[in-house]
Amino acid sequence: MQSPPRRQYLLAIGASVATAGCLGRLLGDDLELATPENVPPDDWEQPDWEPPREAPVEGDVSATTVVSDLEIPWDLAFAGDDAFVTERDGGVTRFATDALSGEADLTPADGETVLDGDDLPDRAAPGEGGTLGVAVHPDYPDPADLFVYYTAETGDLSNHVVRYDRDGDDLEPIVEGIPGASIHNGGRIAFGPEGDLWVLTGDAEDPAATQDPGSLAGAVLRTTPDGESVAATPDWGADGDSRTYTLGHRNPQGIDFTPEGTPIVAEHGPQARDEISVLRPGGNYGWDVVRGGPDDPEYGNYDEYDAASPPIVNTGETTWAPSGLSFYADDAIGNWQYRLFAAGLGSNALYAVSLFADDPPAIESGVTFDASWLDDRFTAIAHSLFDGTYGRLRHVEPGPDGSLFLLTSNRDGRASGAFPRPGDDRIVRLEPA
Structure with missing residues (x-):
C-alpha cells in the first residue's frame, strides 16, 4: 500500500470564525488550511507486524485494583523502579514499580509525594485543567528528570511543561505560553523513540x-528535552513556531508510537466525531475547518479540503471521548499484542483498535x-x-x-x-488471565 502523495497547501487567509463548526461556515471559499512551507520527508514504513486475527476479549486478562482513593488521576509513567502518577487536582506521586506490578489495595499514602501541586508555579485547576501529563527522561535515572504538563493562571490561563530534576530538586520551564482554558487543554506528553519530547x-x-502556525494551540509539538525545536519538525515560515510538528487538532489527549516509531494521536471531536490519526510531519488535521467524511450531516468533509490529513478512525456520531493511548507490543497478553488501546471517558470503555496495513480480516463483533x-x-x-465496568477511563499504560494499567476519572x-x-x-492492573 502506497501512502498518498504529499500535496502543497496554502496558509489560511480570510476571516476567522470563533464558533466551532456549522456546515455553512465550513464551505466558505475563503477558508483554507494552514500548511508548512517545507516539510521533512515522511518516514512512514510498511509495518512488518500484524495484530491477531481473533477478537480481543475481556477474558484474555484478569483485573486487579492496585490503587484506590486517588484524586482524578491523569497520567502514569514507568521508569525502572519508579512509577509516577499525576492527579489533576494535585501533583505527582511516586509508587514503586514492583508494588504496582504485584500488589493490590494500595492508597496514595503508600506512595511518595514527588511534587505537590503548590510546587508548580501559579498552578491552577479550572475545569479540565490542572496537573496533567507526566513523562520521564529516556535515560532516567541519569539524569533523574521528570517532565510535567500543567495549567497555570497569571491573569490569563496558560499551560506549561516543566522539567524537575529529582537529584538537584530544581524546577525549570521547558515549554511556556501554551494557550489554556477551562476546557480543551490537551496535556499528554511523551518521549518518542528518538529521544524527543x-x-x-x-x-x-x-x-x-x-x-495559526504561530500559535501553540491545537498542535502536536516535537522538541528536545530542553524544549528546543528539532530538525524533523516542518518549516512553517517566518510567522510559524518551529516546534510544531502537526496542527489542526481540537483536543488531543493520547499519543504513542508503533514499533517503527510512527506517532499515533487520539483526540476529542465535536459532538462525537472522535479521531485517531497516524501523524505525518507537517500534517493539518482539519480543525476547525473540517471534521468528517462526505456523509457527515453537519461538518465539512475531507474530500473538499485536499490540504487536510485524514484520520484512520473517525467515530462519526458515536462518542468514544478518547484520552490516553497506548500501542501494546508486548507478547505477555498474546491476543492483545500489536493492538492500539484507547481509554474512553464519555463512553466508559477501553477500545482495542487493530490496525491492518493489508486486507483486514472479518473480525467478529468489531467495528471496521x-x-x-x-x-x-x-x-x-x-x-x-x-x-461500564470501571466508569470513565482517562489513560491506559503498559x-x-x-x-496494562487503567486510570479511572470518576471524580471529575x-x-x-x-x-x-x-x-x-483507582488504578486497575490488567494482566494475562
Whole structure:
C-alpha cells in the first residue's frame, strides 16, 4: 500500500470564525488550511507486524485494583523502579514499580509525594485543567528528570511543561505560553523513540487558533528535552513556531508510537466525531475547518479540503471521548499484542483498535473503519472492552512486566449512574488471565 502523495497547501487567509463548526461556515471559499512551507520527508514504513486475527476479549486478562482513593488521576509513567502518577487536582506521586506490578489495595499514602501541586508555579485547576501529563527522561535515572504538563493562571490561563530534576530538586520551564482554558487543554506528553519530547495541546476554546502556525494551540509539538525545536519538525515560515510538528487538532489527549516509531494521536471531536490519526510531519488535521467524511450531516468533509490529513478512525456520531493511548507490543497478553488501546471517558470503555496495513480480516463483533476518505495506510477494526465496568477511563499504560494499567476519572464531576463508587478513583492492573 502506497501512502498518498504529499500535496502543497496554502496558509489560511480570510476571516476567522470563533464558533466551532456549522456546515455553512465550513464551505466558505475563503477558508483554507494552514500548511508548512517545507516539510521533512515522511518516514512512514510498511509495518512488518500484524495484530491477531481473533477478537480481543475481556477474558484474555484478569483485573486487579492496585490503587484506590486517588484524586482524578491523569497520567502514569514507568521508569525502572519508579512509577509516577499525576492527579489533576494535585501533583505527582511516586509508587514503586514492583508494588504496582504485584500488589493490590494500595492508597496514595503508600506512595511518595514527588511534587505537590503548590510546587508548580501559579498552578491552577479550572475545569479540565490542572496537573496533567507526566513523562520521564529516556535515560532516567541519569539524569533523574521528570517532565510535567500543567495549567497555570497569571491573569490569563496558560499551560506549561516543566522539567524537575529529582537529584538537584530544581524546577525549570521547558515549554511556556501554551494557550489554556477551562476546557480543551490537551496535556499528554511523551518521549518518542528518538529521544524527543512530544507535547499535545488543545484549542483552549479558540478553535480558529489551531490554524495559526504561530500559535501553540491545537498542535502536536516535537522538541528536545530542553524544549528546543528539532530538525524533523516542518518549516512553517517566518510567522510559524518551529516546534510544531502537526496542527489542526481540537483536543488531543493520547499519543504513542508503533514499533517503527510512527506517532499515533487520539483526540476529542465535536459532538462525537472522535479521531485517531497516524501523524505525518507537517500534517493539518482539519480543525476547525473540517471534521468528517462526505456523509457527515453537519461538518465539512475531507474530500473538499485536499490540504487536510485524514484520520484512520473517525467515530462519526458515536462518542468514544478518547484520552490516553497506548500501542501494546508486548507478547505477555498474546491476543492483545500489536493492538492500539484507547481509554474512553464519555463512553466508559477501553477500545482495542487493530490496525491492518493489508486486507483486514472479518473480525467478529468489531467495528471496521474503511471509508474511502480515511487515511488508507491502515484499516482499523475496533472492539470495546469493559463497557461500564470501571466508569470513565482517562489513560491506559503498559507496565514493564507486560501488564496494562487503567486510570479511572470518576471524580471529575462528569461521571453518572453508579459512579463515582467508593474507592474511586483507582488504578486497575490488567494482566494475562
